[in-house]
Amino acid sequence: MPELSPFEARLAAAVRGFADGADTRVDAAEVASKAIGRRRFGAFTSLGLPLPLPSWIVLLLGLLLLALVGSTMLGGSRGEDRLAVAPSASPATTERPAPSPTSMPATDGKGDEVVSGTETQVQLSRGVVTATSAMNDRRVSGTGTFRIGVDGYDQVSSEWGTLRLENTAGAWEGSCTGATWDDGSRSVVACWLVGSGGYAGYTYYRIHRSMTGRTATFDVEGVIFPGSPPNLTDPEVP
Amino acid sequence: MAATGDSVAFARIVAAYHADMVRVAYVVSGGSQDLADDAVQAAWAVAWRKLGSLRDPERLKPWLITVAANEARQLCRRQRRTALVELHVDTLTAEGPDPADGATILDLERAMLNLSPDDRALLALRYEAGLDSSQIGALAGRPASTVRWRLSRLIARLRKELADA
Known part of the structure; x- marks a missing residue:
């Protein structure tokens, strides 16, 4: 110290x-x-049921088997679907699973698109955050570098800064603003990014947010379109 | 071994770090032994589930302590109303503090009780656990500059409160 x-x-x-x-x-x-x-x-303990785990496993397997047999005997063809039981999630997993980039179909990587995926923080040093974006559009997947400032208040903070996201075909760069609360574990930050290299002429608007208390992985959604970001100083803006 | 589910190895880790976690949770809770015990027990449940995801063994202790502090903060929030009443009684019976420069450790302990659990967590991680701003920031997912800023603001506030009282 x-x-x-x-x-x-x-x-x-x-x-x-x-x-x-x-x-x-x-x-x-x-x-x-x-x-x-x-x-x-898990829940059994909270119910005050002191049965040892093996007994519960036997009981649950028995009930599952009974349900499957009953379903088959009733002639439900949909029972075949139920036979393909996937491994259940561990009871220890309480966090909402992050939407995988594969949860939305991959785009063709051309023209305007709605995109989604996740971003994982890999390093934080002196206000610079390095993160990897795994999106359903290859144009906006890659390594991002955030340079952020934070104005903190008692309960919340405002955030502002820049983001540069790059991959082998080009880069996106622009400014971001947002807010965090709940000690930084929940946040929303929106960025307007202008493309360069292979993405010249395109704009990528994206929002990343963490609403689940996770601090190192964010959900990202956005749009890509040909054109420039809106200009709020345009005298023709209503 | 504990990361792969060895309960004996896990018990050894409990023996090694439990005291450090309780001390931090106790500070965060404002001196509630029951709350600190509950928080640390909950922290161990989290540790058992997530130990496998911890890649750097050297970060084990700070990680465990931070988990305990977070659990204590959350328990404090749920019991905030009760805690406020208890703290109010403490404040009424406290002797008048000295100005900041002459503040005794006892004055500072009393002042700490009037802080939020979040602020006490910051003090506990910094001064009891000995973590620096970068470590706290990395574990909390915040920039070190934010942690430094919060800490300096907190120290300034304590100085002012003790000087003004």
Whole structure:
């Protein structure tokens, strides 16, 4: 820790002194068991049902088998669909899965398009965020570099800066504004980007947002169109 | 090993880091042992689920401590009304603080109780866990400059409150 001012040194001592009041004794095996148990037993534990996991698995498999047999006996041809049971999501997974770029069909990469995908932050250093965009349009997939400033208030922050997104065929560059809240875990940022290289003459307007509390992966949606970003200083704007 | 689901290895990690996590959660909770215990237990459940996604073992301790701080913040938010009442009583019974430059550690501890859980989390991560702004920012997904700005604003506010009182 770098050298602290006298006031900050006393503050640090106060924080540590306050923490000394905590009872830190622990039965590690019990804490670990509870933590693991939450995952294994999930809802059953919250229902106060102390059955061990194997019994529940046997019971659930039995019910599943019964349901499948019943469905088949009733002659439902749709039962065949149900037989193709995909592995269920782990009960530990509580986050909403990010929309994959494959959740929207890939575009032909030409002309105007509606695009979507995800962006994953890979590095954050001195206010510069490097991220990778995986979109359903190859023109806007690639590596992005955000240079962002933040004006923080008690509950929220406004963000502003620039984004350059590039790949082998060209680049997009422009300005972004947005807001974050909930300690930065939720945010919406919109960017107007102008194409260059292979994308010259095109504009990419995009919004990235995190509404799920995830901080390193964002949902991205946007549009690509031939033309320039709107000019709000145009005297003909109504 | 714990990352791949070895419960014995996981218990060893609990033994190694539980105390550090409780101390931070205790600060965030404003001195509630029950809340700190609940927060850290919840943090261990998160750790068990997500340990496999942690690529750098050296980041384990700061990551665990940050998870505990976040769980404590969330529990505090749910219990905010109760906490405010309790803090109000503390404030009424507190002795008048000295000006900032002469503020004692006891004065500062009292002032901390009037902060939000978010602010206490920042202080705990910085001064109890010893994380710097870059580490806090990286774990919280925010720029280090934002963390520094919040911290400096918080320190200035505490100085002012202690000086004005």
